[in-house]
Amino acid sequence: MSSKKNFSLIIKDLIFTGLIATVLLIPIVGFRTEISTVDSTGLTFNYNFIIAFFVVAFVVGVRFLFHIYWFSKIQKKPQENSEKNKKKFLKKLNFYLGAAAAVIAFTLPFMPFANRYIVDVATLVLTYVMLGWGLNIVVGLAGLLDLGYVAFFAVGAYSYALLATTFDLSFWICLPLAGILAAFTGILLGFPVLRLRGDYLAIVTLGFGEIIRLILLNWYEFTGGPDGISRIPRPSFFGFPFARKSEDTTFHELFGLEYSTMHRIIFLYYLILILALITNFFTMKIRNLPVGRAWEALREDETACRAIGINPTNTKLTAFAIGAMFGGFAGSFFATRQGFVSPESFTFIESAIILAIVVLGGMGSQIGVVIASILLIGSTELFRELEQFRMLAFGLAMIIIMIVKPRGLLANREPSILLNKKNE
């Protein structure tokens, strides 16, 4: 194709893009409806045509850049890339990335640049990493599409909140209890529906997620309804509270340090780091146990599994329950960190974000979850000032990453077990 013809094609395409963008943007962006100040009943318009025009121009510009990129890509000869080398490289990369991430994670609070804000963001990212790893058991290993994972997060958070506020139990007793309760919820919900496959399971789990949220919202006597539960006790350092003054020995007295509010923040950071690492360690180990292998086999072929005598319902239930348990742990951490829980924190969008982290990271890839969390949560958290545009960019990022890397950022699925040792 001659470059002249190409050029005219590009121009045509750009005009078409511009037309489409105009139809899309002029009504919604151009006419901003506002409640009229005159009679306060009708709606009036705020005309934003200039903004709409700029957005259209922006879209056309992006399309143009896309064309240039595409054009230059075609000019190049596709490179032969041996599959094997790539796999080896990815495996190495995985290892080094994991090691580097662990080192950075452990030293982060003592870095010179680490202030309260950075440690807070890191804690949030780690919470999502833990949730991602928990969901990875269900989605990545067992292949069950769960769109209501946040329900277990909510059960964990509310269990912790209720146990701690009514019975005055300490964090270290509530944490396992919350995990167990979440796991039981997982079994309870999973039992009737795990015979369903694929998308039916997805919609039912979504429904359960909403049911749990609605119950939390409406069962006022038990959960406090939309007001939530406040004054959840903060965690203590194994019995030594983080306070300036207390009847008991406080943390800073114990270690003879100057009192600082950072102590608790850093403690919380390490708490979630260790909880997350436990999740990771557990997942890596269980993949090599019979139940873990059964999960992966079930993901690949359910019929074959039935034929060799694996009970699919029980196997799926264990995956569901264990995934739920880690969700519950993360939930109780969330409750103790916030000191306040309300149904608002457990909407469907959270489930979607956690699922996005798992899939964007590359299903089954542990380090991928970390990278996806940092990208999605960390980077959007840094742009908090752009409140409204943050989620806009979030949605866009989800689409773009998926289109560029449909298998996820780090997608290499190593078989957990091989018949013969690989001869390199």
Added chain:
Amino acid sequence: MEYFLQQLINSLTLGSIYGLIAIGYTMVYGIIGMINFAHGDVFMIGSFVSLIAMVLLGVGTGAFLPLALLIVLLAAILVTSVYGWTLERVAYRPLRGSFRLAALITALGASIFLQNFVQVSQGAKIKPIQPIIQGGFTFFENGSMVVSFSYLQIFIIIITVILLSIFSYIISKTPLGRSQRACEQDLTMSKLLGINVDRTISITFIIGASLASVAGMMFVLYYGVIDFFIGFLTGIKAFTAAVLGGIGSIPGAVIGGLLIGLIETFWSAYFTIEYKDVAVFGILVIVLIFRPYGILGKPEVEKV
């Protein structure tokens, strides 16, 4: 009894709205086997476009109400179907043939994007509108109990029936419908037989979006208030309707929509309004346990 009748009429209206949205879900699922999570937000866009068109035309204040409503309807269909087309082109087509979850994630991303796009450009506040179609028949009066069939409800039901007849004509009689049904049965084979699969899928999205936009306009008229978040819950319930009716089956979507409308209205009328959504999802779970492929769905035959 009067109360019951009244609720029946109300549920029919609500069910029409759900049914129209559910068709979009079920068609897309039938052809490319993905849950189009952004469809609920396409419905929301449709309701916003109708609202803007209504304010622009000053519907309700001027004369020629039917004409004005027709213009609003056409505007909503036009703009929203372009949204549906763009959605498929940008977010789903590059991932066709890729693994299943990838398309689900872009759908979720598109849903988040559309919601926040409308929130940024239209503001987060709710948008109220004056009732436009008022009055109705009262065909039963017994003391304080009145059974009435408002003109608005009649309008919604008639529009739904008209749209469904046009739609079923397109599906069953036209070449477009034939290629659509062929794609639903076997995408690869249809491609081999010379059907333009990309075009068929695009048109599917356009039809789905236009039906959703009509539902959006009805929603504005019926409830009189919208915000950027209505797409989520309505969309989820419409999808529930599609699953309930048997996903992939178009009559199933309509039946599912009516059933969801029925359950929701009667639950809020006779029990508690707070738990109406719990009832909807609860019924879905129960139906799926006993009939895992929905009411009209075909059980998948699994071959090894």
